[in-house]
Amino acid sequence: MKERGILAYFHTEEQAKKAADELKRHGVENVQVDRFSVFPSTEERDLDNPIAEPLSSLAQNVMDAYISSPDAGVLASAHPSASGMADGSGWQTDEDVLVTAVVEESRLEEMRALLESMGARL
Template sequence: MAEKSILAYFHSPEQAEGAASKLKALRAIDVQVDRFGRYAGSGLQSAMNPYAGDFGSLGALTQAADVSTPDEGILIAADPAASGLSDGGGGGVTGIDIILAAVIDDAVYEQAVRVIQSAGGTM
């Protein structure tokens, strides 16, 4: 039994989870859905007042980044998206931050690709 791997990108976790459940019905060997970003970290976990709170840098506050050094914080804060005025242009991937990784049997690969595309995924 030959295996193939698939990486697909989605706009929302609901789209990816829907595709994942259909891939599991196709007897996928492994399926995982996760969110990724430009910077490491999961961002702020609680609401805080930036005027009174203690936050490491603008990069940590606006980019959901785990900032380990002051220099890293400065570089992340220099990103146009940190200002809140970025329109998402520039040819980068915008709004597609959910990834689905799957390992499936080669016999159902084409069917799995159709499932992903019908759920709104991009490969």
């Protein structure tokens, strides 16, 4: 029996967990929920004193992103989550929760449709 992987992106962890539970209810055994970020993890340092330990960028201060260089700081700070500069269409929310599932190839379209009906972007 051939198997295929599905990657489904969600805005909230709650949506993703509901979708994962629904996949399991439909007999899918290999399901995993993960959160990820477009920015690297935070650097292990104490930022209690911004004078002694100046911030490298706006993104480090606002989004707690680890910034590796001044250029990376400028690029990360341009993200709407840091700068606040958006198109006026409401709050920027990332699809940063991923549901990964391995399904039988014969049930692939059925499971994709199920995930899309629950708000996933495939």
